[in-house]
Amino acid sequence: MATLQARKGKKNTTYRVEFMREGKRISKSFKIKKDAQKFMALLLVDNDLANSLTNHILTTLSFFEAVTKFLDQDTGKDPSKHQRLKHWVSIFGDKPVGKVTRPQIKEELKILSNEKAPATLNRYKAAIGSLYAYLSDEFDIDYNPVKGIRQYTEDNARTRFLSDGELSSLFSSAKNSKWDQLYLLILMAVTTGARRSEMLTLKWSDINFKAKTAHLPNTKNGEQRILTLTGDVVTELMRFRNIEGYIFPHPNIPNNYFRNFDIYWQSALRTADIKDFRFHDLRHTCASLLAMNGASLLEIAQVLGHKSITMTQRYSHLCVTHKAKLTDRVFGGIING
Incomplete structure (x- = not known):
């Protein structure tokens, strides 16, 4: 259950949203009441958001550490996946895995689209998706910022072959x-x-x-x-x-x-x-x-x-x-x- 409190200061009023999750109390303050109300509404409909703010792993495990753990146990034979995850590390680095959001990933994919083909963009998305799938299995967390990002339409018509x-x-x-x-x-x-x-x-x-x-x-x-x-x-x-x-x-x-x-x-x-x-x-x-x-x-x-x-x-x-x-x-x- 989330609550909204108005806190009057000497110069202005701020609005604090408080909520409990897994026995942990979380609060976040806003300068504008509408922003606080919007945040409260998101908490009610977006379970991933609430999890990302309260789950211990999501708030303490850095993206870099998560990738390191994932690659240490990965037995796949796709070297490109390692390269793509290292690219994501260059973007998110020490950010907690729960702070990596869907809009941030979409924005980076948009930047990559200037030089990467749709099929390659889907591979970059799949790489970070596989990381969060691993975290879900390993730490029993329900959070995947890739969820809901649509696949890019791939052009598989290329059949260049040698004469x-x-x-x-x-x-x-x-x-x-x-x-x-x-x-x-x-x-x-x-x-x-x-x-x-x-x-x-x-x-x-x-x-x-x-x-x-x-x-x-x-x-x-x-x-x-x-x-x-x-x-x-x-x-x-x-x-x-x-x-x-x-x-x-x-x-x-x-x-x-x-x-x-x-x-x-x-x-x-x-x-x-x-x-x-x-x-x-x-x-x-x-x-x-x-x-x-x-x-x-x-x-x-x-x-x-x-x-x-x-x-x-x-x-x-x-x-x-x-x-x-x-x-x-x-x-x-x-x-x-």
Whole structure:
């Protein structure tokens, strides 16, 4: 129950709102009565606001400390989530987690929208949302400032893929890279359709050379997946074969995987004179090559690890030639039947 008190001073009158929550008395003063009344009204309808003002964890645990705790126990394989949470730390720092509000997050997302794509903005929102979901489970608090922020509409229509000439040039420049494993990484990306983080976090124990497979224990979709490896990939893997550790270790820190190899990737693109191309587009290149060589949408979805074939529909126009051959084979002589 909240109460409103008018407190007359020598120069002016202030208005104090008091309320009890979980045995703790909280008060907040306002210079204008309407502001105090508005605050009281919010307390009645916004349970998150009341919690954020009274819960011990929400008022004492800093955002920085919360992120540190979260990342220490996080077993996910998405390095971008760590980077995005560190961005939020740069914004909220030592602010108590209960003082981080929905308007503040929306404002920062608005600023980021000047240079980030809608899909990326949704990832930034999801990162901070996962932090508060962790806090809810760990400390039994009911507060998530991301709740109610709408998703940005994503444009998933981009299907940039390499032509035969571009692919040949990229392979050639990668073979001459100062990082001797760049060619292997690109070759694996094109022939398996695996995501960047899935390949970088692979360990030698995940490889079955006899079966020519790589086991992905934890993918983006939360499911295990088996990659089939071509003979060329296996041959290239043999050059670096080790008993344990990451397949793509950091050159200076062998116990870590090589997360940020982008300087070598960008150099290879420049040498090959390839423009407007992202590493993720190698995944599109894999799918496009499969489509243009007769693979069905279901087969492409299986290779890429799509949960829903809806994501695979973007490659349907590349299956036209295959579909034309199929219908001609099946129905070409129907009138003579």
